Amino acid sequence: MTKALESAVDSASAAVLARYDELAALLATMGDRPRCDPDLSAVATAALLHEARLLDAGRFEEWLGGWTDDAVLWVPLSAPAHPGRDQSLLLDDRRRLAERVEWRRDPAAWGQQPPSLTARVVGGVEAWPAPGGGLVARSSLLIEEHRHGRRQQLAGYQVHELVGDDLRRRTKILVVAALGTGVRNPSFLL
Amino acid sequence: MTASDFDHLVQPHRVHRRLYTDPQIFSTEMTRVFAASWCYVGHESEIPEAGDYRTTTLGLRPVLMTRGRDGAVNVLLNRCAHRGTVVAGEARGCAKRFVCPYHGWTYTPEGRLVAIPFPADHPAEDYAKLSLGRLEAASYRGFVFATLNAAPEPLEVWLGEAREALDTIIDRHPGGELAPMGSPQLLEFAGNWKLSWDNAADGLHATFAHHSYNTLGEMVDTETVLARDPGSTPMVSKALRNGHMVVDQRPGIPQGPWATMRNVPFREPLESRLAAAGDGDLLDLATGSMLNLSLFPNLIFVGNQLLVVEPVAVDRTRLQLWLTSAPGAPDEIDLLRLRVDEDFVNFGTPDDLDMFERVQRGLGVPEMEWIDMSRGLPDSAGDAEAGTVSGPITSEAPQRRYLAHYARLMNNPAATRAR
């Protein structure tokens, strides 16, 4: 392997770690943020409610279209956490997000066939300008899920990084307390 | 429950639904199966320093694993000798002393009572009698097991032939080092704990229950480990003594485990880095051993997971999913393991959870009493005598054999006691 190739390999793997560190830091510093920007929060609210509406309606393809190419959806088991050191429920890049949508459409994906009926309540949206443009938002989330005649209610919060004029999702972190204490089949979580 | 009940409920080719639905059988199991067997309670690497502890359950009993000042591992009943309060409330931590939150009785990490506030009524000689209850504990290469059996066989004897598989799983890690990461994912299902046991060595269900996992593989021309024809694959399943089971998938994947994996997130840069460092042959370490081992009644090795089966109620079970790391391998291996592990947990485990709940609902039908477990009969006589049976992965021999062991435990209760 040439020197040039070697350093390209090194920087590619360093980029993975850098993205992981960025995710961990975003989550860890959420509580220290100052009061939110009310105008930006209103903008973020519209985007988050739209996302919740798409997910509850099972419009996963449209939802998939709202992500950037370097997207990450991360669902840690608790907070704080690091995606390179702690077990997570999932950490999806764009490729796996696309697989997940395919999986949700597979009639033999028994974990979601029949699919969960969900109702998401998004509230307490706070947003701040993000350093690279766009915004970072934190919101509370309550999901009620019905499946096989049973229901479970999961509470938590979500952190979004939304970029560009159309506020595409570059990062979403979903923190659900029950993942560390006992949850039933969480495969409806997105 | 009498000595012969389980000869009726567990027959060579079928078992009765009551095993999965009867609350009285469940509560009997918590003593005759869980308290009387060696159960996995944790890994030594989780409690490296004196005073480190972690809590879990053993047959519904709250249990505390501690590292003592002498470096030895103690497994204690997490139950105050005064009025019974659970003493340590956290999942893990470090404590020089365990102080009961109710009235302040204070114990050492070895479980010895050292202080009673307002002690006037307690003569000094009482202290020795009022320790935390102890379990018999033993570790095998870092894996800590404990039992309340009054006269248990030595751990290594109990492991028996399963030791070889356990060694294989440990030894594939550089330096024989393997450690559960941080804290587990906790998944619950509305079903009896034995459903996860029936499933652990079930080589046939992958074709049907995990159809969608195999479809994801096909979409990118990857033949997942579960996509092999169960009727012709050279994979083998084995029923070992004491209810232990093995599914050896390695003979069915000649290109090695890594070739069965789809592109998990961030795979390519990490894979290239390993290859550039000349460590490309270590990539198989990023997947599981492909040797699934189940140590009856509560520990299942699958992928790089330690799956700990925690019964909660006759129709409710909690699975602790511990991801193991390979501390002696290059960092890229654990970074890949994290994403590889999520793959099956997200696209395979939900199938299993759904099947467990469907079975539990089906077993609620009183008019249909029996569960058929005859596939692959007859087991060859020579094998059966030695206590082990091996066969194709379509055979239900592992289920039959672990349930036969279970019936022996239920028919002939061993005495249990706290030390």
Ligand code: FES
């Ligand atoms: S119950 Fe523990 S001190 Fe009273």
Ligand SMILES: [Fe+2]
């Ligand atoms: Fe399975």
